[in-house]
Amino acid sequence: MSARGRRNLRKINVVASSPTTSPSPMEMLRSRGYVALLILGAAVGVPVAIVAYFYLELVNKAQPFFLTDLPHHLGFAGTPVWWPIPMVAVGGVLVGLSLRYLPGNGGHNPAEGFASGPTVSARDLPGVAFASLATLAFGAVLGPEGPLVLIGSGLAVLIARLIKRDTPEKALVLVGAAGSFAAISTLLISPLAGAFLLLEAVGVGGSMASVVLAPGLLAAGIGALIFVGLDHITGFGTFSLAVPHIPALGTPTVGEFGWALAIGLAAGVVGTAIRRLAFQIQATVPPRPLLVTPIAGLVVGGLAAIFVAATDKGAEEVLFSGQTALPALIQGAGAWSVGELVLLVVCKSLAYSVSLSSFRGGPTFPGMFIGAAGGIALSHLAGLPLTAGVGMGVGAMTVVMLGGLPLTAVLLTLLFLQSEATNLISVVIVAVVVAWVTAARLSPWLRPRPRDPGD
The missing domain is CATH 1.10.3080.10 (Clc chloride channel)
Structure with a gap:
């Protein structure tokens, strides 16, 4: 040197x-x-x-x-x-x-x-x-x-x-x-x-x-x-979180604020259930990793197979993080029935929970995908536009699955929505905060995140 x-x-x-x-x-x-x-x-x-x-x-x-x-x-x-x-x-x-x-x-x-x-x-x-x-x-x-x-x-x-x-x-x-x-x-x-x-x-x-x-x-x-x-x-191409050609959205209404409360509450419950099941399975992994992780793989693959057999959709909707499948899901939302979306949320959530317990990766993008799919399903009900449902669902599930980090959850959602971010920021924040507090109330058993002694 x-x-x-x-x-x-x-x-x-x-x-x-x-x-x-x-x-x-x-x-x-x-x-x-x-x-x-x-x-x-x-x-x-x-x-x-x-x-x-x-x-x-x-x-x-x-x-x-x-x-x-x-x-x-x-x-x-x-x-x-x-x-x-x-x-x-x-x-x-x-x-x-x-x-x-x-x-x-x-x-x-x-x-x-x-x-x-x-x-x-x-x-x-x-x-x-x-x-x-x-x-x-x-x-x-x-x-x-x-x-x-x-x-x-x-x-x-x-x-x-x-x-x-x-x-x-x-x-x-x-x-x-x-x-x-x-x-x-x-x-x-x-x-x-x-x-x-x-x-x-x-x-x-x-x-x-x-x-x-x-x-x-x-x-x-x-x-x-x-x-x-x-x-x-x-020439491989760049990576991007933004969803192109997302449906336009106007100024949030009072009804959409009500939906933000409901979606935040639902995400807090669903996300906590996913993490609770993951922690219960996780306890069985360290003594027998060569037995438990292949079984976990069989379960995840089986859930994908069930979804494919019940719908005309591909296994990639359930498998993987959902990062690359998410734009197509939103842009092609009209091709999905409510029943298919509900089945997707159930299968993806269970596969996500099992994967969290036994595999190694990041928790962010599957949570975003599940939140988006749930938001699309709820958008079939009155008073909730598609884009608003997606944004609130993504933000709310992200904050729960990250174990907190509300600022990050809001920012990732805004990067994801791009052109519609300004119109949605208020309802996204409401959904994120409600989900965060709900998950915290339901999860006192979760260990607090350790901090570096030098911080």
């Missing part, structure tokens, strides 16, 4: 560790050591964004391959109704092997909501990546955001330690946060959304938030530029 690099890291040491007194946030921001920390944050944003880009692209290619292409290669005219059962079970076997034999327990347990805990060690990274890829590729009902945060944080810390082995722990926390920002922002296509999600999950507030936020935002901005460049080179 160059002499300048060693000097910069010594400056980081000064910022990150003080022998007797802690500098104020403004003193840290003005120090030369903090500038060095910003440079390191920008540097880790590049490799983290590259890894996140190809991770997401691998997931996007693997999902249709295992669900539709592989049956065709095996000689089937289409995907058999029963195909999801062995497919998700194979994913369960792979996840069980990861939990049993690889270090790190596959990463964070998604049943606990979205949490930004301790950074992942380099030793645990292969297990986190393998378990999450097996989960996402083979059809379990979870998303990529949880593993991306862990992988981004772990990679950033690994890079910092490769540069200087004895980097202080407080500096590693900031570098790890920068890596998480860069990784999650590539998925959410918004550094601001990533900042809300991680700051609210960690619980950082006040003036210290700016100290944590600056390296992360810089890493996320650099990562976004890397994403654009990689898309130009590879």
Whole structure:
């Protein structure tokens, strides 16, 4: 390493560790050591964004391959109704092997909501990546955001330690946060959304938030530029949360505020039931992962098969996170009957609960999908426009399944709705707050999210 690099890291040491007194946030921001920390944050944003880009692209290619292409290669005219059962079970076997034999327990347990805990060690990274890829590729009902945060944080810390082995722990926390920002922002296509999600999950507030936020935002901005460049080179396409051509909506009415209360209450009850069942099943996983996770895969696949047999819809409506299927669900809402939507919500919710208990991934997007499907079903009743039902359902279910984080739930919903966000913000906020409070009242048994001692 160059002499300048060693000097910069010594400056980081000064910022990150003080022998007797802690500098104020403004003193840290003005120090030369903090500038060095910003440079390191920008540097880790590049490799983290590259890894996140190809991770997401691998997931996007693997999902249709295992669900539709592989049956065709095996000689089937289409995907058999029963195909999801062995497919998700194979994913369960792979996840069980990861939990049993690889270090790190596959990463964070998604049943606990979205949490930004301790950074992942380099030793645990292969297990986190393998378990999450097996989960996402083979059809379990979870998303990529949880593993991306862990992988981004772990990679950033690994890079910092490769540069200087004895980097202080407080500096590693900031570098790890920068890596998480860069990784999650590539998925959410918004550094601001990533900042809300991680700051609210960690619980950082006040003036210290700016100290944590600056390296992360810089890493996320650099990562976004890397994403654009990689898309130009590879032509794979960019990721987007926004739903195009969503039905227009006028100013919210008094009736829609009433629906916001009802949807928030319903989401609090449904989301709590999903998490409660997940926690009950989760207790059986650690002693017997090689038995329980394949059985969980059979259940998830069986629920998808039941849905396909009862409707003319595809298994992908029940399987996977729902992130890519959600725009088509909303745009094609007229092709769904109320009965089909109710069955979709039931099957997806049960599959989601089982996946939360046994697999490894993120809890965000399946909750958004279930909330949207429920909102579409309720929009068949008087006084609830389709777009309003979708927005309220998405926001309310998101806040419950994240284990809180109301600001993040509102922001994700607004990013999702884009052009109609301004008209819906008031009723979305009402639905989110009602769902959040309802879930909190129904779930005193849930453990509070731990905070880092250094926060």
